[in-house]
Amino acid sequence: MNALLIYPEFPETFWSFKYALSFLGKRAAQPPLGLMTVAALLPGAWNKRLVDINVERLRDRDLAWADVVLLSGMHIQRESLIGIVERCRARGLRTVVGGPIASSLPAAELKADHMVIGEAEALIAGLARDLEEGTAKSVYEAAERPQMEISPLPDLSLIRMNRYSTMTVQYSRGCPFNCEFCDIIEIYGRRPRTKAVAQVLAELDQLRAAGWRESVFIVDDNFIGNKARAKELCVALAEWRDQHKTSFDFITEASLNLADDPELMQLMKEAGFTSVFLGIETPDESGLVACNKLQNTRRSLLDSVAAIQSYGMQVMGGFILGFDTDREDIFDRMVEFIQKSGIPIAMVGLLQAMPGTQLFRRLWKEGRILDAGHGDNTADKLNFLPHMDAAKLVEGYRSVLQRIYSGAAYYERVKLYLSRTQPKSGERMSKQRWLTRGNARAFVTSIVRQGVFGRQRWSYWKFLLTVATRYRHCVGAAMTLAVMGHHFQVMTDKLLRAVKTPMLPGGMGDQAAQGIDG
Numbered sequence: 414m415n416a417l418l419i420y421p422e423f424p425e426t427f428w429s430f431k432y433a434l435s436f437l438g439k440r441a442a443q444p445p446l447g448l449m450t451v452a453a454l455l456p457g458a459w460n461k462r463l464v465d466i467n468v469e470r471l472r473d474r475d476l477a478w479a480d481v482v483l484l485s486g487m488h489i490q491r492e493s494l495i496g497i498v499e500r501c502r503a504r505g506l507r508t509v510v511g512g513p514i515a516s517s518l519p520a521a522e523l524k525a526d527h528m529v530i531g532e533a534e535a536l537i538a539g540l541a542r543d544l545e546e547g548t549a550k551s552v553y554e555a556a557e558r559p560q561m562e563i564s565p566l567p568d569l570s571l572i573r574m575n576r577y578s579t580m581t582v583q584y585s586r587g588c589p590f591n592c593e594f595c596d597i598i599e600i601y602g603r604r605p606r607t608k609a610v611a612q613v614l615a616e617l618d619q620l621r622a623a624g625w626r627e628s629v630f631i632v633d634d635n636f637i638g639n640k641a642r643a644k645e646l647c648v649a650l651a652e653w654r655d656q657h658k659t660s661f662d663f664i665t666e667a668s669l670n671l672a673d674d675p676e677l678m679q680l681m682k683e684a685g686f687t688s689v690f691l692g693i694e695t696p697d698e699s700g701l702v703a704c705n706k707l708q709n710t711r712r713s714l715l716d717s718v719a720a721i722q723s724y725g726m727q728v729m730g731g732f733i734l735g736f737d738t739d740r741e742d743i744f745d746r747m748v749e750f751i752q753k754s755g756i757p758i759a760m761v762g763l764l765q766a767m768p769g770t771q772l773f774r775r776l777w778k779e780g781r782i783l784d785a786g787h788g789d790n791t792a793d794k795l796n797f798l799p800h801m802d803a804a805k806l807v808e809g810y811r812s813v814l815q816r817i818y819s820g821a822a823y824y825e826r827v828k829l830y831l832s833r834t835q836p837k838s839g840e841r842m843s844k845q846r847w848l849t850r851g852n853a854r855a856f857v858t859s860i861v862r863q864g865v866f867g868r869q870r871w872s873y874w875k876f877l878l879t880v881a882t883r884y885r886h887c888v889g890a891a892m893t894l895a896v897m898g899h900h901f902q903v904m905t906d907k908l909l910r911a912v913k914t915p916m917l918p919g920g921m922g923d924q925a926a927q928g929i930d931g
């Protein structure tokens with residue numbers, strides 16, 4: 414069998430990092446690890462090709478070569494995915510769709526011949542056999558969530574590694590918390606399952622052998638979902654880095670209670686973690702309680718963020734507007750919080766009710782669901798009826814973006830963060846290579862695009878001057894953040910300039926009418 418694995422295109426969003434990646438000469442942030450894992454699970458005798466449309470074109474001759482097409486994706490890739498499925502159908506080519514999108518949207522909408530809901534490890538052998546025999550069913554659903562020990566080494570040979578800015582490795586799936594809006598726990602469960610440490614090291618060895626020397630994103634839903642296992646991995650990562658004298662650094666996602674565990678933060682620092690994405694959601698305690706994000710309550714959120722930053726880890730934050738508890742002062746409170754937090758990359762989004770979540774089910778019962786949404790919470794369209802006037806909510810959301818991504822506000826946050834990473838007296842500075850081959854190009858491009866032609870060039874030069882005089886210990890991080898800021902400024906300008914479309918259709922939207930029943 415010739416299996417063609419295809420990853421659909423992402424639309425341009427805050428999360429695409431498009432305007433920062435172009436500085437590095439990269440086309441996408443990360444490769445499609447789900448498909449690389451599926452490829453490794455398919456029979457060894459099959460021939461495999463992978464086309465990630467975010468970094469290369471899908472050619473007719475790839476389709477002509479294939480006996481079957483396997484697609485993965487997120488809800489946000491729906492449009493591109495359906496387009497590819499239709500292109501395959503027109504050629505009589507069978508399609509199989511899996512990944513998170515298969516848990517969010519009904520089979521009829523995705524139009525694929527076969528759908529796979531859930532994780533592939535335990536069911537792929539049966540699917541492959543049925544495909545070979547021509548007896549494949551229309552829907553396959555994993556009976557249970559597999560142990561991660563059976564997850565194979567992803568097939569790295571299928572991707573064009575140099576087109577991505579970051580490589581990815583997964584240690585665990587699932588998260589023990591129970592936030593109402595979250596679909597992670599619906600898809601991957603609430604009991605964190607981890608790979609063996611040796612599996613992760615084998616994946617890093619594979620990356621190193623292929624020549625990778627840059628950042629690695631540990632793409633866990635919550636890296637500290639099982640703290641004991643996280644500590645075990647950190648110790649092994651520190652040893653691995655020492656042994657190989659590598660410049661790998663790690664990025665991950667975690668819950669805010671990381672701030673309660675100094676031992677874990679220290680181990681993460683020693684393991685080479687430089688950034689961590691946290692779901693902070695809102696500075697309003699009543700909103701956190703209402704969405705059941707209890708791990709973020711009864712604490713000073715600002716102190717928790719500062720504690721993590723003091724271990725040299727940049728905090729990236731997820732924030733949500735549109736909770737039922739939000740009042741009109743939420744926009745000012747959000748901006749004030751973000752500015753005081755020293756979080757440069759603040760992903761502020763409008764609440765989305767993703768199909769399959771507890772939130773979707775509640776709003777459905779309350780008759781407030783408008784449609785299945787578009788999977789992008791940084792676009793200004795709502796898929797449910799909010800408590801606050803919808804137009805005010807969207808207007809407020811736009812004003813938050815405008816204020817936090819003005820050049821002056823953004824660089825203020827970067828400086829606050831950098832000031833918190835100053836090595837304590839007596840502490841040995843970690844050897845940070847700031848001028849690598851990759852970022853030398855970004856540095857030159859940044860000077861030209863941001864310093865010469867940029868609209869915010871005065872804030873930019875003021876920032877560089879401060880870095881040169883006060884933050885020489887972290888020039889690399891400062892330059893990376895300057896480049897990231899460019900992406901957020903361009904995206905914010907685009908969002909603000911976009912013609913305002915009606916945010917709320919008059920009644921139940923199309924997908925709701927097609928029977929999305931929560």
Ligand code: B12
Pocket residue numbers: 423424425426427428429430442443444445446447448450451483484485486487488489509510511512513514516517529531532533534581583586595596597601632633634762767788789790791
């Ligand atoms: C890394 C990551 C990213 C990366 C991009 C990675 C990439 N190249 O795709 C970044 C940071 C850019 C990103 C961005 C976004 N992401 Co994201 N991301 C992840 C994360 C943390 C890991 C993805 C991964 O590599 N997983 C590891 C692989 C092995 O798991 P997997 O893909 O699920 O694959 C398994 C199964 O699903 C199945 N499978 C997968 N594909 C297929 C195909 C076939 C044919 C078969 C048989 C089986 C199969 O088998 C695999 C092995 O078991 C996931 C969470 C998660 N646990 O996966 C969220 C996740 C995929 N992201 C999500 C979201 C919402 C987003 C954003 C839209 C954020 C936003 N709020 O706007 C943006 C969109 C990007 C954009 N440009 O706009 C959601 C998607 C929800 C959904 N139902 O669609 C997830 C699930 C997190 C969540 N909150 O629920 N993301």
Ligand code: SF4
Pocket residue numbers: 588589590591592595596597598634635668692
């Ligand atoms: S902490 Fe994050 S991953 Fe865990 S349930 Fe809440 S939103 Fe989902």
